[in-house]
Every structure is written in C-alpha cells, then in structure tokens.
Amino acid sequence: MSPRRKRMVFVVAILVGVGIAAWLGTRAFRGNVMFFFDPSQIVAGEAPQGERFRLGGMVEKGSVVKTSGTLDIQFLVTDFKHTVPVKYSGILPDLFREGQGVVAHGRLQNGTFVADEILAKHDEKYMPPEVAKSLKDNPPPPEPAPAPAGT
Amino acid sequence: MIPELGHFALILALVLSAAQAFFGIFGASRNDARWQAVVRPAVAGQFVLLCTAIGALVYAFVSFDFSVLYVASNSNSALPTFYRVAALWGAHEGSLLLWAWILAAWTLSVAIASRNLPASFASRVMGVLGLISFGFLLFTVATSNPFERILPAPADGRDLNPVLQDPALAIHPPMLYFGYVGFAVAFAFACAAMLEGKLDQVWARWTRPWTTIAWAFLSVGIALGSWWAYYELGWGGYWFWDPVENASFMPWLVGTALIHSLAATEKRGVFKSWTLLLAILAFSLSLLGTFLVRSGVLTSVHSFAADPTRGLFILAFLVIVVGGALTLYAWRAPMLKSPAGFEPTAREAFLLYNNILLVAAAALVLVGTLAPLIADATGMAPISVGSPYYDLMFPLPMVPLFVLVAIGIHASWKRGQLGNHRRRIFVGLAIAALIGLTIVYGAYGPAKWLTPFGVVIGIWIIVSSLFDPIDRLRRRLTLSRAIIGMTVAHIGLGVCVLAISTVESYTMERDAAIAPGETLAFGRYAYRFDSIGEIEGPNYDGLRAEVTVLRDGAPVAVLHPERRNYWVQRSTLTEAGIASRWNTDMFVAVREHLGGNRWSVRVQMRPLIDWVWLAAGLMALGGVLAATDRRYRTREAAQESVAAQGSAAAT
Numbered sequence: 001m002s003p004r005r006k007r008m009v010f011v012v013a014i015l016v017g018v019g020i021a022a023w024l025g026t027r028a029f030r031g032n033v034m035f036f037f038d039p040s041q042i043v044a045g046e047a048p049q050g051e052r053f054r055l056g057g058m059v060e061k062g063s064v065v066k067t068s069g070t071l072d073i074q075f076l077v078t079d080f081k082h083t084v085p086v087k088y089s090g091i092l093p094d095l096f097r098e099g100q101g102v103v104a105h106g107r108l109q110n111g112t113f114v115a116d117e118i119l120a121k122h123d124e125k126y127m128p129p130e131v132a133k134s135l136k137d138n139p140p141p142p143e144p145a146p147a148p149a150g151t
Numbered sequence: 152m153i154p155e156l157g158h159f160a161l162i163l164a165l166v167l168s169a170a171q172a173f174f175g176i177f178g179a180s181r182n183d184a185r186w187q188a189v190v191r192p193a194v195a196g197q198f199v200l201l202c203t204a205i206g207a208l209v210y211a212f213v214s215f216d217f218s219v220l221y222v223a224s225n226s227n228s229a230l231p232t233f234y235r236v237a238a239l240w241g242a243h244e245g246s247l248l249l250w251a252w253i254l255a256a257w258t259l260s261v262a263i264a265s266r267n268l269p270a271s272f273a274s275r276v277m278g279v280l281g282l283i284s285f286g287f288l289l290f291t292v293a294t295s296n297p298f299e300r301i302l303p304a305p306a307d308g309r310d311l312n313p314v315l316q317d318p319a320l321a322i323h324p325p326m327l328y329f330g331y332v333g334f335a336v337a338f339a340f341a342c343a344a345m346l347e348g349k350l351d352q353v354w355a356r357w358t359r360p361w362t363t364i365a366w367a368f369l370s371v372g373i374a375l376g377s378w379w380a381y382y383e384l385g386w387g388g389y390w391f392w393d394p395v396e397n398a399s400f401m402p403w404l405v406g407t408a409l410i411h412s413l414a415a416t417e418k419r420g421v422f423k424s425w426t427l428l429l430a431i432l433a434f435s436l437s438l439l440g441t442f443l444v445r446s447g448v449l450t451s452v453h454s455f456a457a458d459p460t461r462g463l464f465i466l467a468f469l470v471i472v473v474g475g476a477l478t479l480y481a482w483r484a485p486m487l488k489s490p491a492g493f494e495p496t497a498r499e500a501f502l503l504y505n506n507i508l509l510v511a512a513a514a515l516v517l518v519g520t521l522a523p524l525i526a527d528a529t530g531m532a533p534i535s536v537g538s539p540y541y542d543l544m545f546p547l548p549m550v551p552l553f554v555l556v557a558i559g560i561h562a563s564w565k566r567g568q569l570g571n572h573r574r575r576i577f578v579g580l581a582i583a584a585l586i587g588l589t590i591v592y593g594a595y596g597p598a599k600w601l602t603p604f605g606v607v608i609g610i611w612i613i614v615s616s617l618f619d620p621i622d623r624l625r626r627r628l629t630l631s632r633a634i635i636g637m638t639v640a641h642i643g644l645g646v647c648v649l650a651i652s653t654v655e656s657y658t659m660e661r662d663a664a665i666a667p668g669e670t671l672a673f674g675r676y677a678y679r680f681d682s683i684g685e686i687e688g689p690n691y692d693g694l695r696a697e698v699t700v701l702r703d704g705a706p707v708a709v710l711h712p713e714r715r716n717y718w719v720q721r722s723t724l725t726e727a728g729i730a731s732r733w734n735t736d737m738f739v740a741v742r743e744h745l746g747g748n749r750w751s752v753r754v755q756m757r758p759l760i761d762w763v764w765l766a767a768g769l770m771a772l773g774g775v776l777a778a779t780d781r782r783y784r785t786r787e788a789a790q791e792s793v794a795a796q797g798s799a800a801a802t
Contacts, residue, residue: 010495014507021511021547025518032540033522036533054535068746070664091662091742091753094723105537 043082088115157207158298164200168284175278179271187274198255218304227310229690237321238311244297275343310719319379327372331437333365338434345483355417360778367774374767392541398440404513424484496569501559508552557611583611598656605652612645633780640773647766653759660755
C-alpha cells in the first residue's frame with residue numbers, strides 16, 4: 001500500500017470506530033437515564049408503571065413505619081399537595097429523616113413506590129435541585145424560622 | 152485585626168496579579184525588558200501576600216475567632232486542632248483561597264525554574280498565569296470573602312461538616328487542587344507558545360515535567376477522595392460515577408492523553424496542534440470541575456448548599472478562559488506543521504490511539520455528567536444518569552486502550568516494525584495468560600467471562616512494561632528516571648486493571664438485620680456480631696460495635712464499626728469497620744437500631760480493593776520519577792537540546 005492509502009485506511013478505521021462508539025453510546029444512554037417525578041405527577045398518572053425512575057420530595061412527618069427487627073420500612077413522600085407511599089427494604093442513608101428532602105430510585109407497583117435505593121447526601125442544608133424546584137412550585141406550609149447562624 | 156490584615160493582603164494580591172498579567176503579556180509583545188522585569192517581583196509578592204492571607208485565616212481558625220463568619224460556620228470550640236486547620240478548605244470561601252494560593256505557589260515555581268527560558272516566553276507564561284490568578288482572586292474578593300465578619304460574634308461555631316473530619320479528606324482537596332491548578336501551567340505554556348507563534352520540541356520539553364507533576368498530584372487527589380468515600384461514607388466501593396467524582400476524573404483522562412502526546416511532540420515533533428488543544432482542554436475541564444462542584448448545579452451526594460451567583464461567575468470565567476484560548480488556537484494552530492510521517496504501528500501511532508481513546512472516554516463521562524444539566528436547562532424532563540450508563544460505556548474505549556498499551560509499549564518511534572517485537576508481545580501474553588488464569592481459576596473460581604480477560608490484560612500490561620527495562624539492564628545500560636518512571640506508571644495501570652477486574656467480579660455484599668451473638672455466613676468467612684456499646688469522642692458520642700470475622704471458624708480480624716452523633720450539627724455518621732489484608736478487605740458498617748436488639752448492618756468482602764488505590768499511588772510515583780529526570784533539570788542539558796534540535800525544529 002502507498003503511504004497515502006495507508007493513511008486513508010487509518011482514517012476510515014478511526015471514523016468507523018467513532019461511529020460505532022457513538023451509536024452504542026446513544027443506545028446505552030437512552031436505556032439508562034432515569035427520569036424524575038414528584039408526588040403530584042405520580043398521582044396524576046404521569047409516571048410509567050413498572051419502569052425505574054426517581055421520586056423526590058419530603059418525607060412526611062410521622063409517616064415512617066418500621067417493622068421491628070427487619071430492614072423493612074414504609075413512609076410517605078409529599079410535595080405538600082399529594083403523597084405517595086414508599087416501601088423500602090435495606091440500609092437507609094445517615095441523613096434520612098422525617099421532614100427532610102429525599103430522593104428514591106425504584107418502580108411504581110399498584111400505587112406504591114417500591115424503592116431499591118434511597119439517595120444519600122451529606123449536608124443538612126442541601127436539597128436535591130429537583131426536589132427544591134418541585135417544592136418551589138408547591139410551597140410548604142409555613143414553618144418556624146430557622147435559628148440564626150452560630151447558635 | 153488579623154482577619155482584616157488577611158483581607159487586605161488578598162486585595163493587594165489581586166492588584167499584583169493584574170500587574171503580573173498586564174506586564175507579562177504586553178511586556179513580551181512590546182519586547183520591553185523593563186516591563187518584563189516587573190513580572191517576577193509581582194509573582195513573588197503575590198505569593199507572600201497569599202501566604203499572609205492563608206496564615207491570617209488559619210490563625211482565625213486556631214484562635215477560635217468566631218467573629219469571622221467563615222470560622223463560625225466551619226469550626227467549633229470542640230473541634231481538634233488538626234481539623235481546625237483543615238477546616239480552612241472545608242467550604243467554598245476557603246477552598247477558593249487555597250486554590251489561589253496553590254496557583255501562586257505554582258507560578259512562583261515557574262518564575263524560579265524559568266530563568267533559563269527565553270525572557271519573552273517566560274514573561275508570557277507568567278502573564279497568562281497572572282490572568283487566571285486575577286480571575287480567581289477577583290471572584291474571591293467580590294463574591295466569597297473568607298474574612299467577612301459577623302457581628303455580634305456567636306459564642307460558638309457551627310462546626311466543620313462531620314464527614315469532612317477525616318485525615319484522608321483533610322488532604323484530599325489540596326492534592327486535587329495542586330493537580331487542577333498544575334494544568335494551569337501547561338495551559339499557560341500552550342497560550343504562550345501560541346502568542347509567540349512558535350512551538351518546537353524544546354517547548355514540549357519545558358512543558359512536560361510541569362504537566363506530569365500536576366497529573367501525579369491529581370492522581371493522588373482522586374485516589375484519596377475515592378478511598379475516603381469507601382470508608383467514611385460507608386458506601387463500600389471505590390468509584391460511584393458520582394458527578395463530582397467525574398468532575399475530577401475528566402481532567403485526569405485528558406491530562407493522561409496530554410502527557411502522552413507531549414512525549415510524541417518532544418521526541419518526534421508530531422501532534423503539535425493536538426497537544427496544544429489537549430493542554431487547553433485539560434485546564435478547561437479542571438475549571439469545569441470547579442464550576443460543577445462549587446456551583447451546586449449537580450445532583451450529587453457531594454453537592455453542598457451553594458449560591459447560584461457564584462456559579463454564574465465561574466461559568467463566565469470559564470467561557471472567557473476557554474473561549475479566549477480556543478480563539479487563539481483557531482488563529483495560531485494552522486501555522487504549526489508536524490513534519491514527520493509515521494507508520495500505523497509506530498510508537499507515534501500508538502500514542503495517537505491512546506489519545507483518541509482517552510479523549511473518547513473523557514467525552515463519554517462528560518456527556519453523562521452534563522446531560523442532566525442540559526435536560527434541565529432546555530426544559531426537558533429532569534433526568535439522571537447513573538452507573539448503568541457508565542458500566543456499559545466506559546469499558547468500550549478503555550478495554551481496547553489497555554490491549555493497545557500492552558502491545559504499543561514495544562513499538563519503536565517512526566518505523567514501528569512491530570514484527571521484530573512479535574516474540575516479546577506473544578511471550579508477554581503467554582506469561583500473563585498463565586499467571587492470570589491461574590489466579591482466576593485457582594484462587595477465586597470461575598466468574599463472568601470478563602474477569603479472566605481483565606486479569607490477563609492487567610498482568611499483560613505489567614509484564615510488557617518490564618521487557619524494555621530488563622533488556623536495558625541486561626545490556627548494562629543505565630536506566631534513566633524517565634524510563635523507570637514510565638515503567639512504574641504502566642505497572643500501576645496494570646495493577647489497576649487487575650484489581651478492578653477482581654473487585655468487580657468477586658465482591659460479596661449483603662445488608663442484613665442482626666442481633667448481638669448472631670453470625671452471618673459469607674462463603675468461607677463468617678461475621679460474628681459480638682456486642683455493641685456506647686462511646687464518646689472529643690465532639691461526638693455514639694455507638695461502637697465489635698464484630699469478629701471468622702475464616703473456617705477461626706477468628707482472623709476484629710472490626711469496630713461506629714455510629715457517631717456529632718453534637719453541634721446534630722448529624723449522625725457511620726464509621727465503617729474495615730480490616731485490610733493484602734488480598735481482601737473485610738468491611739462492616741452498622742447503620743441503625745431496628746427495634747428489639749436487632750441492628751441493620753452492611754457486610755462486604757472486596758478482594759484486592761486496596762490495590763486500586765495502590766495503583767493510583769504507583770502511577771503518581773511514576774509521574775514524579777519521570778518528571779524529575781536529569782534532562783529536565785540541568786541547564787547544560789536544556790541548552791544542548793536547544794542547539795541540537797534548533798535546526799530540526801519545524802517552525
């Protein structure tokens with residue numbers, strides 16, 4: 001082969017490789033992204049049945065029910081308009097608390113969200129952006145003002 | 152008084168950085184020696200001033216000055232001294248100050264080491280660095296002043312975020328920043344070369360050690376962060392494709408491509424414009440990483456509450472720096488020609504494949520990291536991209552890359568003639584297959600098909616990288632540090648591939664509810680939950696369990712996982728109990744009381760997981776060795792090469 005032809009083969013091989021990678025990439029991407037829904041959207045039936053997605057909102061106060069001696073837990077996630085019951089069996093993140101923001105991964109089964117993962121976070125003040133946005137659209141009932149800094 | 156002094160020093164440093172940028176860049180373009188003479192003193196002054204600023208903030212932390220807002224927000228009278236110093240970079244404002252100080256330290260090193268370089272070139276490099284410093288200091292002074300006072304001063308501080316109270320995390324940010332900011336030096340060298348309109352092999356020789364050192368720091372920083380997430384967050388694992396992890400990984404991938412393309416540029420004068428582009432990209436991704444982490448736009452476990460205006464500022468800065476550099480590139484790069492051709496099996500070609508695959512890998516990570524942001528910005532449904540995407544996509548460029556590393560190590564410059572090295576390639580592969588398959592089927596038993604494949608490739612890389620040094624030793628040639636460094640780093644890569652393949656295949660994990668006295672069987676191992684009791688630390692109280700690990704019924708380790716309640720922030724943290732052996736890690740984390748006397752626990756066995764971090768250490772060590780090679784250090788060597796290559800240089 002002449003150097004020129006060699007170079008052509010070289011370039012074509014690279015292009016083919018990049019093309020295959022891009023095609024696989026788009027496929028993988030479409031199959032593996034997860035969508036986010038808040039409780040109101042779920043109650044309105046917008047969330048897909050049986051498909052994995054993310055649910056976000058606040059853990060309703062007084063809603064956490066643990067089955068003694070097991071890893072099973074149930075609670076309600078609310079956006080202050082609607083609530084969705086969540087079932088989970090497994091280890092909870094350290095900052096999981098009633099009245100705090102939460103994001104759960106899982107599937108909807110007969111109106112109950114069966115979570116396989118509860119998202120951890122490591123800052124008390126932090127709120128997942130989607131939850132913050134969802135709550136901005138559905139403002140929570142007024143709460144006592146947070147204590148000033150440094151107390 | 153002391154904090155005001157720090158604030159004043161910070162503002163003076165801002166002014167000096169402006170002078171450094173202006174006189175550096177225009178002093179060179181006007182060819183004015185007096186203007187250029189301003190630059191080095193400005194660099195030194197800036198460094199001293201930023202040391203003063205850092206010192207003032209450290210003093211405020213150590214002396215419990217809670218009238219400083221940043222100290223009040225990130226420290227507490229019960230916080231141990233070590234963490235009071237580390238709290239300096241525990242949040243946004245201090246991190247920026249640390250960033251600026253590290254940039255000043257790098258610039259000072261450049262100022263000292265660049266005395267042998269042409270005056271105008273050195274002046275431009277420091278000018279560009281001054282510009283970056285100016286941007287960061289302006290950002291700090293304008294939006295994120297760490298010395299802001301709070302009046303009346305609170306009686307006590309709100310404490311450092313408990314997850315950050317850990318030795319590995321205390322040194323993780325400085326390491327990472329040394330890496331990020333180090334790419335600014337490569338970036339400045341690239342910009343200076345474009346401004347000069349001249350890029351030759353000597354330029355690549357100057358740039359290489361800086362880039363390699365920065366890359367080594369970044370490797371250590373990433374490994375420390377990964378290690379921390381493993382034992383402190385109690386996640387148990389080495390990588391989670393978390394957006395913030397990705398933010399540090401992208402510059403590393405591109406930086407790895409850059410150090411390899413620089414090698415080709417130095418030795419053969421090829422890939423000139425590509426090298427420039429990579430230098431720009433590596434630093435841009437470092438800035439992007441800072442933006443992603445600091446702006447709070449990402450949904451990440453690492454995301455901290457953040458202020459959006461700050462994000463906008465970094466974004467604007469990013470656009471100016473990257474846009475400016477790319478414009479310069481578009482204007483100047485066509486002037487650069489790479490002279491020499493090469494065969495598709497020459498070393499140059501293998502370095503090109505390496506670059507393409509690494510950049511493709513970085514692009515995959517970038518797409519996954521930014522897609523949620525783009526979906527959000529364009530008003531599409533909120534999405535998230537998790538590990539399934541990366542698990543599927545990331546091996547696509549990486550597996551061919553690993554195979555090509557094992558083969559390409561043997562290739563010679565220009566001609567390739569891989570045929571001459573056929574024996575080495577196949578002997579290496581045979582040795583690797585023998586060892587690898589013995590390990591996989593002898594020690595661990597069958598697993599996914601990918602496992603023996605990964606283990607063999609890992610060992611193949613290690614074996615391949617040993618051929619050349621052994622050959623040189625046998626012929627009684629001296630081994631330069633460059634070659635030792637390269638070999639060590641490639642062995643690190645091999646160890647990394649080997650370890651990841653093993654961890655991914657043979658990890659055992661289980662979440663369970665367990666009561667004291669009960670045992671959890673786990674293959675040949677068993678975890679016996681002995682007891683749980685109360686403990687008290689300097690600024691927390693909590694629970695501490697004792698778990699004995701049994702192997703074939705005989706105790707091999709005692710683990711002490713903890714649950715800590717930090718008083719000030721009232722947050723609860725899990726400290727995993729981990730026992731490391733050379734071949735496996737035994738891991739247990741106690742989570743919560745489930746009622747009765749049962750507790751939820753997470754139990755794991757991860758074979759060879761420590762080797763992943765060891766591998767990162769080897770790569771970094773290799774980088775440091777290569778960057779301190781004799782030929783970068785001696786003045787004579789530098790001048791010799793100028794003389795020798797002056798005629799060969801293409802432009």
